[in-house]
Amino acid sequence: xxxxxxxxxxxxxxxxxxxxxxxxxxxxxKIGINAPITGDIxxxxxxxxxxxxxxLEDINAAGGLEVGGVKYNVEVVxxxxxxxxxxxAKAATKLITEDExxxxxxxxxxxxxxPAGEMANNYGTPxxxxxxxxxxxxxxxxxxxxGCFLDPFQGPVxxxxxxxxxxxxxxxxxxxxxxxxxxxxxxxFKEAWEKNNGPGSVVAFESFTTKxxxxxxxxxxxxxxxxxxxxxxxxxxxxxxIVQQAHELGWKNPIVGSDxxxxxxxxxxxxxxxxxxFFSTHYASAGATGATxxxxxxxxxxxxxxPDDVGALTWDALRIVQAAIEGTGGLSGDLKKxxxxxxxxxxxxxEFAGITGKMTFxxxxxxxKCAVIVRISDKGEFEFFKSVCP
Amino acid sequence: xxxxxxxxxNALQWGSFYALIAxxxxxxxxxxxxxxxxxxxxxxxxxxxxxxxxxxxxxxAAMGALALPNWVILVLTILISMFLTSFVGMLVERIGYRPxxxxxxxxxxxxxxMIGIILETGNLxxxxxxxxxxxxxxxxxxxxxxxxxxxxxxxxxxxxxxxLMLALNEFIRRTRWGMAMRAMAFDYVVIPLMGVPLNTIxxxxxxxxxxxxxxxxxxxxxxxxxxxxxxxxxxxxxxxVAAILxxxxxxxxxxxxxxxxxxxxxxxxxxxxxxxxxxxxYSIILLILVFRPHGFFGEPHSAKLRL
Numbered sequence: 200x201x202x203x204x205x206x207x208x209x210x211x212x213x214x215x216x217x218x219x220x221x222x223x224x225x226x227x228x229k230i231g232i233n234a235p236i237t238g239d240i241x242x243x244x245x246x247x248x249x250x251x252x253x254x255l256e257d258i259n260a261a262g263g264l265e266v267g268g269v270k271y272n273v274e275v276v277x278x279x280x281x282x283x284x285x286x287x288a289k290a291a292t293k294l295i296t297e298d299e300x301x302x303x304x305x306x307x308x309x310x311x312x313x314p315a316g317e318m319a320n321n322y323g324t325p326x327x328x329x330x331x332x333x334x335x336x337x338x339x340x341x342x343x344x345x346g347c348f349l350d351p352f353q354g355p356v357x358x359x360x361x362x363x364x365x366x367x368x369x370x371x372x373x374x375x376x377x378x379x380x381x382x383x384x385x386x387x388f389k390e391a392w393e394k395n396n397g398p399g400s401v402v403a404f405e406s407f408t409t410k411x412x413x414x415x416x417x418x419x420x421x422x423x424x425x426x427x428x429x430x431x432x433x434x435x436x437x438x439x440x441i442v443q444q445a446h447e448l449g450w451k452n453p454i455v456g457s458d459x460x461x462x463x464x465x466x467x468x469x470x471x472x473x474x475x476x477f478f479s480t481h482y483a484s485a486g487a488t489g490a491t492x493x494x495x496x497x498x499x500x501x502x503x504x505x506p507d508d509v510g511a512l513t514w515d516a517l518r519i520v521q522a523a524i525e526g527t528g529g530l531s532g533d534l535k536k537x538x539x540x541x542x543x544x545x546x547x548x549x550e551f552a553g554i555t556g557k558m559t560f561x562x563x564x565x566x567x568k569c570a571v572i573v574r575i576s577d578k579g580e581f582e583f584f585k586s587v588c589p
Numbered sequence: 590x591x592x593x594x595x596x597x598x599n600a601l602q603w604g605s606f607y608a609l610i611a612x613x614x615x616x617x618x619x620x621x622x623x624x625x626x627x628x629x630x631x632x633x634x635x636x637x638x639x640x641x642x643x644x645x646x647x648x649x650a651a652m653g654a655l656a657l658p659n660w661v662i663l664v665l666t667i668l669i670s671m672f673l674t675s676f677v678g679m680l681v682e683r684i685g686y687r688p689x690x691x692x693x694x695x696x697x698x699x700x701x702x703m704i705g706i707i708l709e710t711g712n713l714x715x716x717x718x719x720x721x722x723x724x725x726x727x728x729x730x731x732x733x734x735x736x737x738x739x740x741x742x743x744x745x746x747x748x749x750x751x752x753l754m755l756a757l758n759e760f761i762r763r764t765r766w767g768m769a770m771r772a773m774a775f776d777y778v779v780i781p782l783m784g785v786p787l788n789t790i791x792x793x794x795x796x797x798x799x800x801x802x803x804x805x806x807x808x809x810x811x812x813x814x815x816x817x818x819x820x821x822x823x824x825x826x827x828x829x830v831a832a833i834l835x836x837x838x839x840x841x842x843x844x845x846x847x848x849x850x851x852x853x854x855x856x857x858x859x860x861x862x863x864x865x866x867x868x869x870x871y872s873i874i875l876l877i878l879v880f881r882p883h884g885f886f887g888e889p890h891s892a893k894l895r896l
Binding site: 236237238239242376406407408410413415416417419420423435436439440443446447448464467468470 | 733
């Protein structure tokens with residue numbers, strides 16, 4: 200026991216003594232990951248972390264990241280935002296001020312990305328959210344970018360898809376009024392639907408607040424309103440509850456969701472109730488080709504399940520950051536200036552071929568890319584149904 | 590009319606959970622003058638224990654070791670989990686509250702909050718943050734009664750809750766232990782002097798309350814099969830409101846107030862914008878308390894209350 204302790208102390212002392220030499224030998228670039236490791240959507244955090252691990256593997260296999268002829272070590276710092284807005288802002292601040300990262304990837308959900316984006320922008324640190332589709336995340340924030348399409352795009356995509364596929368004219372919406380993402384998307388959908396089908400064609404616009412488990416009074420109203428389809432842009436844990444309760448209350452029409460459904464957990468929690476339902480998302484794992492397929496297979500082999508869209512988008516976001524850092528043409532070592540440089544390089548990327556599709560960037564730092572409509576098959580797989588481009 | 594009956598059925602189910610959880614609060618509060626703020630988390634622990642028992646039993650049944658139909662597994666799950674969770678409740682009392690029995694009541698209440706956090710984060714540490722899907726022990730069948738939809742699960746939940754409430758009522762009214770509990774609620778300073786063992790009664794109270802919370806947890810998990818370590822907090826708070834609304838230590842009051850809470854929440858949600866549901870629902874309850882500060886069946890506190 201005591202001997203073991205002495206050995207431990209010796210190792211620690213040795214480590215301390217050698218550490219500074221290590222730093223001077225090869226410079227390090229730190230990339231922060233701001234992800235919900237615990238909290239409401241831990242699977243999203245896990246997917247982000249795993250994608251980052253795989254990315255780091257590639258970098259290390261290449262002996263580091265080469266910027267302007269100098270090789271840099273890359274370190275990934277994962278900070279847990281507990282899936283809470285205030286923790287996300289705290290995590291961003293910690294990554295920026297204490298860990299001194301060059302750029303941040305994440306947070307994923309809009310409710311966390313919006314406050315964290317404010318911090319990143321105030322501190323002049325480039326941040327890219329792979330999954331946040333709410334416009335406010337990047338609006339008037341030169342340092343904040345994203346790797347996915349926006350709600351104003353996804354809303355009409357879903358509204359048009361339902362119109363074309365089913366020809367319905369009356370829709371109901373059920374959403375969490377206390378969460379940025381569902382609230383934003385619900386409103387955009389309503390606008391798009393009423394543009395297609397006339398005012399008042401969203402016959403029920405019902406809401407609840409985060410952590411609610413019983414939706415029976417809202418669903419009873421929805422069923423009674425004569426709606427032909429239910430749109431619910433919720434996260435996977437709520438989707439399972441909403442879909443099951445709707446069926447138990449006698450709802451037999453389609454239920455359609457958005458990209459927040461695209462987690463590996465959705466079907467696990469929801470079971471057969473979710474079979475045959477549709478949602479819009481960033482990519483479909485079943486039937487993927489090329490680099491996307493390679494990524495899915497590698498991820499599946501390493502972690503034992505097919506990655507959801509968050510994993511794929513985080514991978515793309517990291518590669519965009521990598522491209523930007525490489526595109527700076529050399530770092531000065533002054534963190535403030537380097538962050539500025541990376542931001543300019545990010546803003547300068549015109550086109551990027553990611554595994555979630557080809558994207559071009561607008562001056563606001565938002566990509567333009569295609570959305571995919573996925574059908575949950577009778578085996579519980581996410582099946583490609585159709586692609587909708589802007 | 591159809592809409593009204595549908596909401597009525599929804600409210601009956603929703604109120605059952607509040608009523609069952611509120612009973613545990615009310616008993617502990619009535620007998621030991623203690624706000625057991627860990628109670629909501631015992632509800633959560635009960636649901637998780639239920640998950641473990643149900644998974645174990647279905648696995649045994651699948652292997653052929655137990656040839657049991659699903660409804661027997663369900664009944665066994667509820668009974669075994671109630672039994673196991675009552676020990677969790679007794680443990681909480683033994684290590685969390687008993688050492689603080691002479692301490693100011695505020696300290697004991699804070700202890701409850703801390704035990705709650707320990708249970709939540711302990712669960713998080715052991716099982717991780719992943720959501721758990723509760724196994725569907727009974728296949729959900731929906732009956733259409735002239736436009737009002739009822740499932741077999743809903744009927745089962747309401748019936749089981751009512752049976753448990755009646756059983757508790759009988760226990761407290763008809764047994765010696767029940768009499769001791771009622772006496773203790775009357776005066777917990779003098780009654781122990783007459784030879785009623787305070788510690789045993791305290792343990793019993795916690796065991797009963799926790800058992801009911803476990804039953805509520807399992808029924809809840811059957812209706813809303815997605816579990817996470819924090820489900821206990823919000824329902825714990827709301828059931829606490831029901832316990833106070835029902836009146837200190839009143840079994841009848843806790844049940845009625847639990848159902849009333851369910852009714853108010855569901856009906857406000859049904860006829861008002863759902864966004865303001867809790868705002869309106871809890872304003873109504875605040876109003877009731879303003880006019881009936883001791884709740885429906887509570888009596889004014891005796892002078893011995895030390896808060």
